[in-house]
Amino acid sequence: MDNANTPLVEMTRISKEFPGVKALDGVDFRLQRGEVHVLFGENGAGKSTLISILSGLYRPTSGSLRIDGEEVDLRSVHDAARHGIGTVFQEFSLIPTLRVFENVYLGRELKRGPLTDRRAMAEGARALFHDLGFEIDIRRRVSTLSRAEQQMVEIAKVFLGKARVLILDEPTASLTEKETRKLFAFIAKAKADGVGIIYISHRIQEFREIADNISVLRDGRLIGTVSARDTSEKTLVELMTGRAIDQIYPEIGRQPDGRTLMTLRRMHGAGFHGVDIDVRAGEVLGVAGLVGSGKSRIWRSVLGLQPIRSGTVTLKGRDVTHAATRHMLRGGVYYLPPDRKGEGLQLAATARENIKLNLLGRAEIVGRLGIVAPRRARALADKIGERVGIASAHMGRIVSKLSGGNQQKVLFGKGFGEERDIYIFDEPTVGVDMGTRAALYRLIKEIAEAGKAVVVISSDLPEVMNLTHRLLVFSKGRVSAELTGTEIAEENVLKYFFAETGIQP
Amino acid sequence: MTIQSSRTEDAGAPRTRANILLAAIRYVFLRVGVLPFFLVFSLVVFSLISNQFLSIQNLTNVARQSVYLVLVSLGQMLVLITGGFDLSVGTAIAMTSVVSAMAMVALAPVMPDMIWLAILLGAGAGLGAALLIGCLNGLGIAQFDVSPFIMTLGVQSVGAGIALFLTGGVPISGLPYDFGNFFGFGRVLGIPVPVMIALLAIVGIWLLMNRTKLGSHIYAVGGNVRAANLSGVNTKRVLFLAYVLCALLASLAGLLLTARVESGETNLGGTIALESIAACVIGGVSLRGGLGRVENVVLGAFFIVLLQNGMNIAQIGSYMQMVLLGSLLVLAVILDQFRYRMLVGDR
Numbered sequence: 001m002d003n004a005n006t007p008l009v010e011m012t013r014i015s016k017e018f019p020g021v022k023a024l025d026g027v028d029f030r031l032q033r034g035e036v037h038v039l040f041g042e043n044g045a046g047k048s049t050l051i052s053i054l055s056g057l058y059r060p061t062s063g064s065l066r067i068d069g070e071e072v073d074l075r076s077v078h079d080a081a082r083h084g085i086g087t088v089f090q091e092f093s094l095i096p097t098l099r100v101f102e103n104v105y106l107g108r109e110l111k112r113g114p115l116t117d118r119r120a121m122a123e124g125a126r127a128l129f130h131d132l133g134f135e136i137d138i139r140r141r142v143s144t145l146s147r148a149e150q151q152m153v154e155i156a157k158v159f160l161g162k163a164r165v166l167i168l169d170e171p172t173a174s175l176t177e178k179e180t181r182k183l184f185a186f187i188a189k190a191k192a193d194g195v196g197i198i199y200i201s202h203r204i205q206e207f208r209e210i211a212d213n214i215s216v217l218r219d220g221r222l223i224g225t226v227s228a229r230d231t232s233e234k235t236l237v238e239l240m241t242g243r244a245i246d247q248i249y250p251e252i253g254r255q256p257d258g259r260t261l262m263t264l265r266r267m268h269g270a271g272f273h274g275v276d277i278d279v280r281a282g283e284v285l286g287v288a289g290l291v292g293s294g295k296s297r298i299w300r301s302v303l304g305l306q307p308i309r310s311g312t313v314t315l316k317g318r319d320v321t322h323a324a325t326r327h328m329l330r331g332g333v334y335y336l337p338p339d340r341k342g343e344g345l346q347l348a349a350t351a352r353e354n355i356k357l358n359l360l361g362r363a364e365i366v367g368r369l370g371i372v373a374p375r376r377a378r379a380l381a382d383k384i385g386e387r388v389g390i391a392s393a394h395m396g397r398i399v400s401k402l403s404g405g406n407q408q409k410v411l412f413g414k415g416f417g418e419e420r421d422i423y424i425f426d427e428p429t430v431g432v433d434m435g436t437r438a439a440l441y442r443l444i445k446e447i448a449e450a451g452k453a454v455v456v457i458s459s460d461l462p463e464v465m466n467l468t469h470r471l472l473v474f475s476k477g478r479v480s481a482e483l484t485g486t487e488i489a490e491e492n493v494l495k496y497f498f499a500e501t502g503i504q505p
Numbered sequence: 506m507t508i509q510s511s512r513t514e515d516a517g518a519p520r521t522r523a524n525i526l527l528a529a530i531r532y533v534f535l536r537v538g539v540l541p542f543f544l545v546f547s548l549v550v551f552s553l554i555s556n557q558f559l560s561i562q563n564l565t566n567v568a569r570q571s572v573y574l575v576l577v578s579l580g581q582m583l584v585l586i587t588g589g590f591d592l593s594v595g596t597a598i599a600m601t602s603v604v605s606a607m608a609m610v611a612l613a614p615v616m617p618d619m620i621w622l623a624i625l626l627g628a629g630a631g632l633g634a635a636l637l638i639g640c641l642n643g644l645g646i647a648q649f650d651v652s653p654f655i656m657t658l659g660v661q662s663v664g665a666g667i668a669l670f671l672t673g674g675v676p677i678s679g680l681p682y683d684f685g686n687f688f689g690f691g692r693v694l695g696i697p698v699p700v701m702i703a704l705l706a707i708v709g710i711w712l713l714m715n716r717t718k719l720g721s722h723i724y725a726v727g728g729n730v731r732a733a734n735l736s737g738v739n740t741k742r743v744l745f746l747a748y749v750l751c752a753l754l755a756s757l758a759g760l761l762l763t764a765r766v767e768s769g770e771t772n773l774g775g776t777i778a779l780e781s782i783a784a785c786v787i788g789g790v791s792l793r794g795g796l797g798r799v800e801n802v803v804l805g806a807f808f809i810v811l812l813q814n815g816m817n818i819a820q821i822g823s824y825m826q827m828v829l830l831g832s833l834l835v836l837a838v839i840l841d842q843f844r845y846r847m848l849v850g851d852r
């Protein structure tokens with residue numbers, strides 16, 4: 001039945017209900033051979049749920065599913081894989097204790113007779129990573145990889161299988177330009193081979209380049225399917241939110257001569273070599289760089305999350321080099337970790353409890369004798385939830401059951417529990433939809449204009465370029481450029497991504 | 506708002522000999538765990554106490570005695586790596602012992618010319634009883650999501666009750682002479698039969714864990730169940746098989762012990778659950794699952810038997826031995842936590 005007219009995938013009137021939530025409501029979806037089909041929609045719109053049904057992870061409450069014209073009932077991920085469906089899940093499916101190549105081959109080990117052939121698997125993985133242009137030692141344990149590197153392993157995993165349908169749920173969320181380029185090249189190649197590709201992303205600027213069609217979901221319903229070529233970004237955002245968003249990046253006022261709150265001098269450690277940075281009040285400092293450039297690790301070491309080999313960190317005049325994390329936090333630093341699952345959230349607690357946890361120090365909720373007033377804590381948590389754009393219905397839900405973008409908002413909300421002087425955001429909007437992004441950026445604006453220091457570390461180039469007053473570009477563990485004002489332009493930034501040396505005067 | 510800068514780790518210290526030694530200790534600790542340190546420590550202490558301790562004869566003796574714990578620890582390792590544990594291994598041993606002994610005693614008079622067939626059937630019955638225990642554990646834990654603690658604790662009580670009920674608490678004697686003579690005291694190619702069987706089991710389990718699909722999947726399930734499921738691993742089947750294999754390995758130890766004591770007894774596996782968990786943890790198996798190596802577990806079991814042997818030679822009473830073993834287990838777990846954090850925690 002290889003008729004060219006039968007769609008590769010045909011999902012008809014798919015509905016999915018979770019206890020108390022209708023995640024999908026009668027969605028129709030078609031995918032042709034050689035088509036790149038984007039799913040677009042706000043956080044919690046149901047994108048991941050839809051592809052999870054196609055991947056055999058969830059079974060639909062109602063509706064039917066055809067692959068190559070044949071009705072199928074997928075009972076497990078394994079089942080779906082047998083039908084040629086390969087998925088990069090938004091929630092990573094890597095085993096931290098296993099090595100990279102073991103992970104890549106997990107579930108489809110190469111065998112020689114009854115035994116597995118480890119050498120062949122290592123070779124295969126090495127060749128695959130080479131072809132993909134991902135520079136990762138395939139013998140490393142996944143637990144030692146950064147989030148972006150884990151994402152690359154995750155991507156490599158689906159390209160290994162001979163999939164007829166490739167599903168990529170926000171594959172570029174933690175990737176920078178370079179890796180994203182490679183990924184797009186691979187997608188183009190798969191497309192030419194007749195593979196159907198479903199691509200989920202909030203990075204609207206990517207669509208024009210790779211997509212053929214875009215389906216927009218809102219509140220579990222399909223709003224429409226449009227052609228990528230003929231639809232403007234503005235129209236897409238309108239379709240997604242049901243209203244127009246005039247401006248995503250706000251104009252942030254900068255304090256002319258902000259006090260220097262934190263200084264890093266001659267910092268050396270794993271992944272960075274001889275870095276000097278000043279963090280100033282009333283200013284948004286951007287930090288950009290490729291995966292592995294050290295842009296993230298330098299701040300982790302400032303926070304006491306990884307060792308500093310040499311150098312000094314001064315916080316408001318005090319030497320805090322090697323200070324423990326809790327001392328840094330108490331000293332007025334806020335840090336938003338890039339890995340929400342690993343470090344940020346209590347997954348089994350509700351969104352409200354997660355936010356409340358950071359409120360425990362606030363005077364207004366602690367009564368006499370140091371006893372917390374639950375009602376006031378709750379009210380305050382809800383107010384913060386509202387500020388970061390968490391729907392009130394979501395506040396009482398267990399975090400692990402929220403959509404990826406909504407989890408990110410909870411993480412963001414935790415930062416507003418206490419007044420801080422320095423806010424360090426590492427990948428603040430990973431997986432957050434456009435509408436909410438605009439809201440989070442406005443929060444950053446408020447913080448900065450209130451005279452706080454803000455540091456934004458991001459792989460999302462438009463984000464760091466538009467938000468920041470001063471941009472540091474990292475390359476190979478050094479600051480290769482410090483750009484301000486009109487110098488912050490794409491070609492300029494990209495050029496310094498690959499710079500070999502430190503700052504040129 | 507006070508900020509204390511703790512300058513514990515001084516950067517750029519010169520590479521003195523002490524530093525290199527420290528780095529080496531750290532490396533070994535991360536690779537293998539606490540075992541090498543425990544082993545060296547006890548070897549030194551016991552050989553100072555007694556000069557018989559390191560004699561070939563004593564060490565051979567230890568090797569022979571450690572067979573039973575090695576087998577059970579291998580099984581325990583499988584379930585520990587999946588992120589669970591099995592408290593019912595002692596019961597699997599007791600059931601095997603009682604059932605196989607009863608079967609042999611019943612069958613031997615019926616088929617006096619085919620005594621080996623009776624022995625084989627008896628052993629099969631014993632293994633079957635343990636298989637039942639393993640299936641029960643596996644079913645409860647994999648299919649019904651009962652926590653391994655409750656499930657194996659419950660099964661332990663059920664099995665012990667049945668074994669006592671069957672025997673009335675009285676050992677079953679009158680086993681075929683050949684059974685004890687071969688499986689308890691026999692030699693093949695000059696190697697004691699129990700040691701031979703243990704060696705085969707070690708090789709088999711090593712192959713399983715390092716060279717088969719099931720082995721990789723056992724590691725994967727323990728490393729992260731959800732992720733394993735997303736990778737297309739049949740996690741329920743893997744969990745189920747781990748508990749079944751664990752019970753079968755315990756059962757094998759039960760058969761060999763029965764042959765050794767030449768009677769079917771309900772109290773053969775008394776403290777073996779604790780000892781096998783201790784052997785695994787000391788051998789570097791993480792209680793959080795996903796990590797653990799066969800060769801280290803074998804050494805861990807060997808170490809515990811060596812320790813007991815040394816304490817016997819040093820004339821430490823059995824009550825005090827219990828105290829020491831328990832403390833050692835807790836210490837090993839504490840050190841394991843450190844190790845896990847160093848391995849997985851810092852990026």
Ligand SMILES: Nc1ncnc2c1ncn2[C@@H]1O[C@H](COP(=O)(O)OP(=O)(O)OP(=O)(O)O)[C@@H](O)[C@H]1O
Pocket residue numbers: 018019021022023041042043044045046047048049050090401402403404405406431433
């Ligand atoms: N396992 C689950 N149990 C209960 N509710 C769930 C579960 N998974 C998803 N949901 C709910 O279903 C809805 C759709 O979620 P889904 O993850 O599909 O959103 P999404 O479009 O992928 O969002 P994002 O862009 O944030 O990833 C959300 O309201 C979410 O809270």
Ligand SMILES: [Mg+2]
Pocket residue numbers: 047048049090169403404405
């Ligand atoms: Mg999603």
